[in-house]
Amino acid sequence: MNTSLRLCHLDDISDGDARGFDPLGSGRDSLFVIRDGSELIGYLNACPHRGYEGTSMAWRKDQFLNKAKDRILCGAHGAQFDIRTGECLRGPCPGQSLTPVQLTINEHGDVYLHPTDTGK
Amino acid sequence: MNITGLDCLVFGVDDVEACNQYLTDYGLTPKDVSAAGGRFEALDGTAIEIRHQDDPSLPPALPTGSMLRKTIHGVADQQTLNAIAEELGKDREVKRLDDGSIEAADDMGFVLGFQISCRKPISVPAEKINAPGDEPGRPVNVIGADESIEIIPRSLSHVVYFVPDSKKAEAFYIERLGFRVADRFTNLGPFLRPQGTLDHHTIFLVNTPPEMQGVEHFTFHLGGPNELLLAGKRFQDKGYESFWGPGRHIYGSNWFWYFNSPMGVHVEYDADMDLHDDSWTPREIDASADASQIFNFTLVDKWMPGGDPH
Numbered sequence: 001m002n003t004s005l006r007l008c009h010l011d012d013i014s015d016g017d018a019r020g021f022d023p024l025g026s027g028r029d030s031l032f033v034i035r036d037g038s039e040l041i042g043y044l045n046a047c048p049h050r051g052y053e054g055t056s057m058a059w060r061k062d063q064f065l066n067k068a069k070d071r072i073l074c075g076a077h078g079a080q081f082d083i084r085t086g087e088c089l090r091g092p093c094p095g096q097s098l099t100p101v102q103l104t105i106n107e108h109g110d111v112y113l114h115p116t117d118t119g120k
Numbered sequence: 121m122n123i124t125g126l127d128c129l130v131f132g133v134d135d136v137e138a139c140n141q142y143l144t145d146y147g148l149t150p151k152d153v154s155a156a157g158g159r160f161e162a163l164d165g166t167a168i169e170i171r172h173q174d175d176p177s178l179p180p181a182l183p184t185g186s187m188l189r190k191t192i193h194g195v196a197d198q199q200t201l202n203a204i205a206e207e208l209g210k211d212r213e214v215k216r217l218d219d220g221s222i223e224a225a226d227d228m229g230f231v232l233g234f235q236i237s238c239r240k241p242i243s244v245p246a247e248k249i250n251a252p253g254d255e256p257g258r259p260v261n262v263i264g265a266d267e268s269i270e271i272i273p274r275s276l277s278h279v280v281y282f283v284p285d286s287k288k289a290e291a292f293y294i295e296r297l298g299f300r301v302a303d304r305f306t307n308l309g310p311f312l313r314p315q316g317t318l319d320h321h322t323i324f325l326v327n328t329p330p331e332m333q334g335v336e337h338f339t340f341h342l343g344g345p346n347e348l349l350l351a352g353k354r355f356q357d358k359g360y361e362s363f364w365g366p367g368r369h370i371y372g373s374n375w376f377w378y379f380n381s382p383m384g385v386h387v388e389y390d391a392d393m394d395l396h397d398d399s400w401t402p403r404e405i406d407a408s409a410d411a412s413q414i415f416n417f418t419l420v421d422k423w424m425p426g427g428d429p430h
């Protein structure tokens with residue numbers, strides 16, 4: 001069925017923070033979402049580091065960001081990514097990028113995932 | 121060169137508080153911990169040191185931004201220290217630091233320290249098993265499945281470098297510092313053992329493109345596979361992210377379980393590594409899933425077969 005999956009409510013992610021989701025119950029978070037005010041930015045939880053493609057990036061549940069919370073950090077080998085573009089800025093995968101996922105927020109603040117973007 | 125193994129790895133990190141908490145939860149004993157960092161020790165005094173990345177006392181970072189700033193090897197005596205200083209002084213700067221240690225970079229640019237080893241002799245029994253045909257490992261009425269045991273990593277085991285030229289890096293450790301090849305993944309690089317230990321490896325080199333130079337992982341030895349499984353389960357229950365394992369490697373035979381970390385490296389638990397001396401003939405094979413591990417598991421939630429567990 002081609003329905004969108006509800007991930008959470010906007011308020012379930014604190015502003016400036018990230019949260020991982022496992023919408024298909026795979027046993028690990030297949031994607032993560034960063035909140036910037038009323039905007040959300042989502043990526044597959046899959047590092048593009050060659051040889052390690054698909055590696056989960058958090059170092060602890062929901063810990064996807066550096067201390068300043070202005071970059072995404074891969075807890076495997078320290079790659080740093082731009083939050084807005086997903087582009088690798090430092091570390092072992094220069095020139096590569098995270099895979100974005102499309103999210104929609106309805107008028108009640110419920111966050112939905114585009115059905116093709118579940119990250120397996 | 122009587123290098124006895126790794127004494128300490130020094131990191132310059134982005135999030136000191138997160139790293140302090142991580143290494144404490146991993147099981148190391150925090151020493152002198154503050155907002156500026158700290159030292160996290162195994163039973164034998166070998167350690168990880170955490171500093172903020174802008175701490176002026178740290179050697180410079182690699183251009184790739186790897187957070188490992190220094191690898192400190194222990195040596196047996198002053199004579200070895202002098203011999204290393206003399207050897208490396210032939211073609212590079214060797215600093216003598218106030219604490220009596222020396223510092224120099226390897227041929228890949230990793231900053232190395234050498235000191236008379238801080239590794240204390242320890243006497244702690246390995247975990248014991250009972251098996252028909254052998255003497256009981258545990259005395260009668262001593263139970264094996266004790267969930268409450270305290271697990272403190274025993275000793276800093278090895279570090280794995282991503283290097284842009286594993287042949288050149290290998291030559292440095294073998295020709296300049298007297299390391300031996302224990303075994304080799306022909307498509308990645310060698311497992312290297314210094315002369316002062318029997319442990320299968322204290323360094324493993326993985327050949328990568330230059331932009332990946334850094335660290336794959338480090339690990340401490342635990343008291344056996346049961347400790348490893350229990351420590352890893354506790355760590356995962358705290359929310360830490362398992363990367364690979366638990367399983368058992370083929371080269372080195374060590375049980376493994378790898379986790380992500382806020383130091384931007386994998387951190388492993390390891391147990392029961394092979395010992396070798398110079399009569400050992402190194403094996404070699406192309407690295408692959410089959411060549412790397414005899415098995416690999418994933419922790420799942422506890423469950424009770426049969427329905428009514430009460």
Ligand code: FES
Nearest residue numbers: 047049074076077
């Ligand atoms: S897997 Fe993310 S940096 Fe290596």
Ligand SMILES: [Fe+2]
Nearest residue numbers: 278337339388
């Ligand atoms: Fe290892």
